Amino acid sequence: MAAVAAPPAPVPPVAPPAPVSAAAVASSVQPAAAQPAATPSALWLIGSRLREYAASTFEQRKPWGEVLERTSFSKPSSLQEAAGRLRKNAGYFKINYLIIILLTVAVTLLTHPSSLVVLGSLAASWVYVFAIRQGPLVISGKELSEREKLLGMSGISFLVVFMLTSVANVLFSALTLSFAIIGLHGAMRTPDDLFLDDSDSNQGLLSILTGSRPNTSGANAV
Numbered sequence: 451m452a453a454v455a456a457p458p459a460p461v462p463p464v465a466p467p468a469p470v471s472a473a474a475v476a477s478s479v480q481p482a483a484a485q486p487a488a489t490p491s492a493l494w495l496i497g498s499r500l501r502e503y504a505a506s507t508f509e510q511r512k513p514w515g516e517v518l519e520r521t522s523f524s525k526p527s528s529l530q531e532a533a534g535r536l537r538k539n540a541g542y543f544k545i546n547y548l549i550i551i552l553l554t555v556a557v558t559l560l561t562h563p564s565s566l567v568v569l570g571s572l573a574a575s576w577v578y579v580f581a582i583r584q585g586p587l588v589i590s591g592k593e594l595s596e597r598e599k600l601l602g603m604s605g606i607s608f609l610v611v612f613m614l615t616s617v618a619n620v621l622f623s624a625l626t627l628s629f630a631i632i633g634l635h636g637a638m639r640t641p642d643d644l645f646l647d648d649s650d651s652n653q654g655l656l657s658i659l660t661g662s663r664p665n666t667s668g669a670n671a672v
Contacts, residue, residue, distance in 0.1 A: 522642075535638075535640065539639055559624070569617060579599055
């Protein structure tokens with residue numbers, strides 16, 4: 451006789467999957483734009499480099515006692531002599547003259563708080579658009595490129611400074627006053643007692659902006 455096959459073993463029931471909460475699903479598909487954006491390290495790197503450059507530049511300033519030495523002031527005999535003095539003094543005291551310009555602009559802005567607020571707002575908007583904002587900038591459904599953002603921010607800044615506010619007049623007044631002080635000092639101070647080499651005599655205030663390193667042969671401020 452043929453053997454009777456045994457009935458198949460019963461299959462154990464499969465447990466249903468654990469329910470997933472709506473909060474877990476929402477967090478897993480949360481868009482990248484909703485994630486908190488950290489300030490990029492590039493912003494801090496730029497700030498650190500600017501601080502280092504400013505510190506190394508201002509270390510080369512001359513002692514203010516040498517700038518204001520009473521016995522070194524005299525009236526120039528001619529316009530040509532005054533121009534020669536100004537050229538030599540600008541090469542030697544260029545860091546001190548730059549400090550005078552910055553202090554004059556700072557004091558002028560402090561006496562015009564509205565202009566200071568406008569410049570601070572513009573600076574903050576530039577930092578936000580180009581450094582802090584992580585996602586693309588979209589206006590009327592169009593994503594702006596880096597060039598378009600630069601042109602747009604430049605145009606807005608120009609309009610605000612020169613057309614919509616009096617910031618340009620305030621800055622022009624500050625620069626005019628600072629250059630008048632520098633011109634008067636440079637023309638009246640005799641440079642005969644200054645240690646000038648070729649690099650000092652050939653460099654002026656613009657050498658700071660072009661990246662020329664200040665001369666370290668002179669006396670440093672204490």
